[in-house]
Amino acid sequence: MRTExxxxxxxxxxxxxxxxxxxxxxxLASAGWYFVPVLLVPxxxxxxxxxxxxxxxxxxLRLRALAGQRRVAWDRVVELGADARGRAVARLDDGELLxxxxxxxxxxxxxxxxTGQNLPGRAA
Numbered sequence: 761m762r763t764e765x766x767x768x769x770x771x772x773x774x775x776x777x778x779x780x781x782x783x784x785x786x787x788l789a790s791a792g793w794y795f796v797p798v799l800l801v802p803x804x805x806x807x808x809x810x811x812x813x814x815x816x817x818x819x820x821l822r823l824r825a826l827a828g829q830r831r832v833a834w835d836r837v838v839e840l841g842a843d844a845r846g847r848a849v850a851r852l853d854d855g856e857l858l859x860x861x862x863x864x865x866x867x868x869x870x871x872x873x874x875t876g877q878n879l880p881g882r883a884a
Contacts, residue, residue: 764817764874765815765816765817765874766815766816766817766870766871766873766874767813767814767815768813768814768815768816768860768861768862768863768867768871769812769813769862770809770812770813770861770862772809774805774809775806775809775810777805778802778803778805778806778809779802779806781801781802781805782799782802782803782806785798785799785801785802786799804826807826808825808826811824811825811826812824812825812826812861812862813861813862813863814848814860814861814862814863814871816871816874816875817874818834818874818875818876819833819834820832820833820834821834821837821850821860823858823860823861824861825861830858832850832852832858834875836852836853836854837850837851837852837853838851838852838853839851840868840871840872841865841868842864842865842866842868843859843865846864846865846866847859847860847863847864847865848860848863848864848865848867848868848871
């Protein structure tokens with residue numbers, strides 16, 4: 761059975777800004793070998809912007825960060841909502857709150873649709 765995966769990512773303008781910052785840091789890095797680590801900052805931000813986010817399908821949520829990921833089965837999710845900053849948050853069965861990277865509170869219906877479930881009050 762093939763399930764559709766819904767992907768949420770941060771705004772890609774962050775990636776563009778990281779590329780511009782990397783290019784802007786090249787003259788500084790060429791001034792001396794001890795400035796080369798300055799290039800790591802825009803590089804790390806660029807990799808984070810490209811990789812970080814949330815993926816959801818009918819089985820699980822995958823929360824991706826710069827260097828790792830966390831998988832959470834849907835049966836562990838007790839509640840979905842938005843925090844005061846407008847970010848989507850999932851409450852797990854053990855009480856832990858997870859901020860879902862790249863997902864805004866307004867995108868929760870799309871996230872729930874990835875599970876194959878219907879929201880209350882919505883037709884199938």
